[in-house]
Amino acid sequence: MAGESNKRQKREDHRNAVDKKTGDPQLPRKKLYRQRAHANPFSDHVLNYPTSPADMDWTSLYPAFTFERLEPQPYAKELTAVKRMSKNVEIADIGCGFGGLLFALAPRFPDTLVLGLEIRTSVTEFVQEKIRALRHQDTVEGLYQNVACIRANTMKFLPNFFVKAQLSKIFLCFPDPHFKARKHKARIVSITLNSEYAYVLKPGGIVYTITDVEDLHKWMVEHFEAHPSFERVGEEEQEADPCVDVMRTETEEGKKVERNEGVKFVALFKRLEDPPWPCES
Numbered sequence: 001m002a003g004e005s006n007k008r009q010k011r012e013d014h015r016n017a018v019d020k021k022t023g024d025p026q027l028p029r030k031k032l033y034r035q036r037a038h039a040n041p042f043s044d045h046v047l048n049y050p051t052s053p054a055d056m057d058w059t060s061l062y063p064a065f066t067f068e069r070l071e072p073q074p075y076a077k078e079l080t081a082v083k084r085m086s087k088n089v090e091i092a093d094i095g096c097g098f099g100g101l102l103f104a105l106a107p108r109f110p111d112t113l114v115l116g117l118e119i120r121t122s123v124t125e126f127v128q129e130k131i132r133a134l135r136h137q138d139t140v141e142g143l144y145q146n147v148a149c150i151r152a153n154t155m156k157f158l159p160n161f162f163v164k165a166q167l168s169k170i171f172l173c174f175p176d177p178h179f180k181a182r183k184h185k186a187r188i189v190s191i192t193l194n195s196e197y198a199y200v201l202k203p204g205g206i207v208y209t210i211t212d213v214e215d216l217h218k219w220m221v222e223h224f225e226a227h228p229s230f231e232r233v234g235e236e237e238q239e240a241d242p243c244v245d246v247m248r249t250e251t252e253e254g255k256k257v258e259r260n261e262g263v264k265f266v267a268l269f270k271r272l273e274d275p276p277w278p279c280e281s
């Protein structure tokens with residue numbers, strides 16, 4: 001406990017310290033935010049999440065993508081100035097860890113809102129601190145205004161954040177493998193969860209997966225191929241997608257596998273159009 005409060009104090013000191021030359025906030029140090037590798041997705045964590053996407057306030061996460069307008073309010077005679085978003089989140093990195101992919105994608109898609117969702121508290125805080133520092137450093141091009149990170153257990157609450165067909169890309173990079181058969185239910189890919197990914201993805205949208213665990217790769221392929229809303233993207237189209245290279249090289253886990261000369265298994269799945277209801281055909 002003393003160790004944790006000591007670490008918290010060090011983080012606070014580092015957060016308040018500025019770069020002596022530029023006066024900018026310093027980038028956070030990973031070593032102050034390290035946390036046990038696995039968080040149990042079935043635990044009752046104390047999490048903040050909206051009861052529905054309409055209740056989610058994105059304006060504080062992406063202030064550069066907001067505007068104000070006057071709107072009527074219940075029981076008020078006067079119109080009130082309300083902040084609204086000019087864009088919605090379109091790219092989600094599920095289990096973003098320390099955010100390597102987010103920081104690589106954000107400048108490549110400067111007009112698209114990118115969101116990391118991460119279950120571990122300290123790791124989420126690291127990404128949020130890094131975003132704060134990078135935004136402060138880059139006042140000329142306005143980079144990193146389009147990236148944010150929230151603490152969330154996506155296995156439980158993904159549809160609380162996104163409306164139907166909101167997202168164009170979902171990344172599942174190096175998800176926890178949960179090797180033992182009795183732990184497979186904790187995997188981030190399953191028939192049930194794939195239905196949630198299908199719900200929040202727009203037709204033509206892509207789920208990107210990468211892992212160094214062959215058994216998990218086969219599991220992900222098997223579960224997405226078995227799902228009627230997805231089809232696997234062919235090798236040629238996969239390799240032509242610039243996000244694939246980013247996912248291979250910029251994720252923290254991808255870099256680790258590279259250092260250990262390990263193998264990376266990639267598979268992409270396209271969200272298909274829903275078939276017409278019988279009464280529509």
Ligand SMILES: C[S@@+](CC[C@H](N)C(=O)[O-])C[C@H]1O[C@@H](n2cnc3c(N)ncnc32)[C@H](O)[C@@H]1O
Pocket residue numbers: 037038039041094095096097098100117118119120123152153154155156172173174175176188251252253254
């Ligand atoms: C092995 S790490 C991969 C991190 C990052 N994607 C990368 O490739 O470097 C898996 C991450 O998923 C997070 N995670 C696991 N289950 C989750 C859940 N249900 N909701 C959100 N994040 C989760 C873990 O905390 C961990 O940071």
